[in-house]
Amino acid sequence: MAPSVPPSSRPSSIPSFSPSSDPSAVPTATPTEPPTMPPTQQPTYPPINSKSDLEAAITTWSSTGSSIYGPIGNWNVSQVNNFYGLFLGNSAFNDDISGWQTSQVTDMSYMFYGARGFNQDLATWDVSRVTTMLGMFHDARAFNQDLATWDVSSVTSTYSMFAYTQAFKQDLATWDVSRVLDMSFMFHNAPGFNQDLATWDVSRVTNMGQMFYNAQAFDKDLSNWDVSRVTTMIEMFFGAQAFNQDLSNWDVSGVFWFRQMFNGASAYNTNLCAWSDKIQTHDMGSMFSGTGCPEQASPSFIAPNLVSPLCNVCSISCCPDHHTNRTTYDVSNRTSNGSTNGTTNDASNRTADKPTDGTAYDASNPTAYVPSNQ
Template sequence: MTDKNLKNDTNLTTNHQSDEATADKALFISEWKVDAGEKLYFPTQGREGEIVIDWGDGSSDTINSGDDEYISHKYSEDGIYTIKVDGTITKWSCNLGITEECDEECDEEYDEECDEEYDEDPRINAHKLIKILSYGKTSFGPYTFKDACNLVGLPENESPRFFENSMEGVFYGASGFNQSIHHWDTSKITNMNKMFLGAKSFNKPLNDWNTSNVTNMSSMFYGTKSFNQPLNDWNTSNVTNMSYMFWEAKSFDQPLNDWNTSNVTNMSYMFFGAEAFNQPLDKWNTSNVTNMSEMFNGAEAFNQPLDKWNTSNVTDMSRMFSGAERFNQPLDKWNTSNVTDMSCMFSYAVCFNQPLNDWDTSNVTNMSYMFR
C-alpha cells in the first residue's frame, strides 16, 4: 500500500465529504484508507468517560467501560472512511504500545511486509491513516503518527494538545508528511525527542515555535533528508540533550549560532552525517557539555572555527571529527584535561593539519586510531 497506489486508486469511495466533516470542531475526525474485509484498529488510549465512534460506513460503537487501547471495526468495502469520535481521548497514538520498531523505510516493500505479516496486529495501523480533519477533544500521546507514511493532512488552523506536554516521536517515520505546522502552540512543550525522526519529506518552517520550555531535542531531525529550514530564533535555553539532533539531516545547512546552549550536556552525534552543514557555531556556550563523541562524524562540508569553545567538562571526544573531510581549524586552546576517550577523533579527517601540542591528555585512556 504505497503513496503512489493511494493517489492513483480510482476505485476508492469517500463516505463523507471533508467540508462536512470539518464543520464540527467538537468531534475528533480522521480519514483512513481501508480495504474490503479488513479490520481497522482505532486507538482509544486515555479514554475519559463515554465515547461514541461513527465508523463512516453507517455503523457506530459506544464505549463506556474497560480500558482497552483500541477498538476494532471491519469494513465490507474498499474506501476512504471518515471516522468521527464524540468524547474525550487523552493519549491517542498510532503507536499502540509497539515495542519492536519497524525500521525499514516506508516504501512499497515495507508496506507489503506490513500488510502481509502484521495486518491483523493491532499495533500496525498507521499506514492506513490519511488525514486528521479535526482534533475535537482529543489529546495526543507519544509517537502520535509513528509510521503514518500516507499521512498528508492535519487541520490547518488548529493546534493539537499533547499529553504531559510531550511531542516525543510525533512524526516518527511519517515519511510522506510535509504540511505547514508553524502555527502550533509549543509554549508548554518540554520534550521534542525524535519528533521528526525519519520524516524524510518534511521541509516546512518551524522558526516561529516557542521552544522555551523544551529540555530534550535528542534525535529531533534524525534522518530528515529534505529538511532545510531556519531555526535560529528558537529559545534553547533549557535544552540539556541535543544528541543525534541532525543525524543524517543531509540537506540541513542553516544558521544556529544564536542558540543558547548553556545547559546542554550531550552533543554526541549531533551533526553525524549532516553532509551539507557548514555554519558558524563559535558563539555556543559548551561549558556544561560532557559528551561530544561523533559530533561531526561524516559532516563532510563542515569547516568552521571552534577554538572558543569551553571543553573543560568534556570526557568523550571519540570520533568527533571522523570523516569530516574539509575540517581544518585551530583547536589548540581547548581544555582537554577531563577527556578520557579520543579514539578515532580525526580518523579520515583528511584535511586536518593543526597544532595540538598544548592539549592536556593526562586523563586520556584511549587514543587508538586517533589520526587514522
C-alpha cells in the same frame, strides 16, 4: 357541385381573435416566488477526549478516510495533552492537521517518526507547553516546513528530532533552546540542513553526541556556543564533510568523550590546540581521522595537562593560559560511556539508531523500531 352553406348556418359560438385595445385586459399578477429553503445545518462532531480515542480515530481514518469526529483536519483534540507517537510508522499519512488545537500538549516525541510522506504546514501550532520533541520528525523524509515561529522554550530534549529528514532545511535561528539538555542526534543524517544556529543558547546542554553526524551540508559558525556543561561530543561532526568552523574558544573542560568527533569531516582542518590544557579525558580515539587536519593521529597526553595533536601539533608554547597547577583528571572509574558511579550516561551510549528507551533499532529499516506508547 356541393351546395354552399348560407351565412346564417355558421356557428355563432366562434370567439373573436381580434386584438383588444383595452389595457385592463392585460394580466397584472406577478409570478409566485419559490419558497425559501432553510440553510443547511453543519453536522456537529464530538470532541476527542483521550489519547487512546485519538489513536483509534487515526487508525480508522488512515484505513477508511472517515471518522465519527469528522474530517481529520477539523478534529477537536483540545483535551488531549499527549501526542507521543501518533503517526509513528504511518508512511502514507499526509493530511492537513494545521488547525489542531495543541496548546495543552506536553509530549510530541516520536509524533511523526517514520511518517515518510508527511509534509504539511504546522507553523501555527502552539507548542509552548511541549517539554519533549525527541524523535519528533525522525525519518519524516519529505518534511520541509517552516517552524521558525514555534515557541520551544519549554522543550528539554530534541534528541533525534530531525534525524533522517532528507528534505529538511528550514531556518531555526530564532528558537529559544535555553532549556534543552539533550541535542544528541538532532540533525543526524539530515544531509540538506545548513542553517544558522549561532545565537542558540546551549548552555544547559549536556549531550551533543552525533548531533551533526553525516549532516553533509552543514558548515555554520558555532564559535560562540557555551558548551561548558557538555559531557559528550562523541561523533558530533562525524561525516559532516563540509564543516570547517573554528571552535577553538569552546570550553570543553567538562567533556568526557571526544571519540571520533570529527572523523570523516573531510574539510575540517582548524587548529584546536587551544583545547590542549582543557581536555581531561583519554577518550579521544580517531578524533581527527579522515579530516583535512595536518595531524590526524589520535590525541594523547604529552604532559599531565597537555594534549596533542589536536588537528595540529600542540606544545606548551601554544597555550599561554596553561593551568600548571591543575590536578590530573581521574578516568579510572569511568565506564566507556558512563559516569563516575558506573551508571550509564543518559544518552552517551546510544547508537545513531537507538531511541532513548534503549530498544535495539535496525538502521537498515528506519521505521522498524516502534517505541511503546506512553
